[in-house]
Amino acid sequence: MTGQPPETPPPPAEPRPVLPWERPGAPFFESLVETAKRFLSRPVEAYESMPVTPQLARPIAWIVIFGWIGIIASQIWSILLRTTVMSLLPQREGMSGFVAPIAVSVVFMVLAPILVLIGLFVWSAIVHLFLLMLGGAGSGFTATVRVICYAHTTDVLQVVPFCGGLIAGVWGIVLSVLGLAVAHRTTRGKALLAVLLPLALCCVCVVAIVAIFGTAMFAALSRVR
């Protein structure tokens, strides 16, 4: 009997090697630097290499390290530049206390790891809740936690004075969106909404800025690989 030969299925795609930071026995500094370079330069590939497992020890260690560096850098600049910052702030009720005393900054630096853990859990829970409501949570809560942890790679940019915090924040949002889309196998649009909607709720008057910003970011994210 003649006929078309049965089509052979294509070979499965080669799985990406796991992130250096999560390889057992990898050297500490080499794996730290290599993993950071991947998240800062090729975030989608990096997140595709991130194992989506319930194990959180390595990702949590990651965010504690980078979060601590970011907080120390931002507080040092705050201490060094506080006079300049005070003169730039509008003299209006509610703004004069914006620059904390040096003692508070020092305490903030010491308590940074605990603050990072609290912020990680609370923010991950909020983002995951919004992702569930948007129908974009294809994986469990630990996937969201892992994405948020590695998105804080950008905290190292706080070493840049004045604009480092802004760059770190915006870039961190970008990494979060890309990571959520990969880890939860969802669209970047849903991931973007899951991250921006909670921020918009914090102050409704920011909604307009968030909407403009979100539109621009969505357009840019479509081109990121």
Added chain:
Amino acid sequence: MTWRRAGREERPVALLWAAAATGALLLRPFWRVAAPFLPSCPMHVLTGLPCPTCGTTRAALALLDGRVLRALALNPLATAAGIALVVGGVAAPVWAALRGPLPVLPRPLPVSWRVGAVVALLLNWAWLVAHGV
């Protein structure tokens, strides 16, 4: 709603929850010192109206002082979340160790649940506006 037993895979999240709750409670003196340095809500400053999360800091401080009713008056939804953070942080590791039952959330979430969440947010915001928080 279907249920399943908690497994070993729940323990890392349970421990993270416990660490966050414990840290929030232990840092009570720090929150009191740091709270005045948080910026005021721009919407409240400009319009006199509270945004959906206004009162969260004051509610958290009241909750840490054990003044639950005061906290609820300041921001009911934030207070409920704060109570869930603390109670859950204590219960989660125990629940995971005992392999207690966990709900399996339907995917996607039913429309009624999503509408309910949005309504809760709006009602909370209406509360804040009505009570001049």
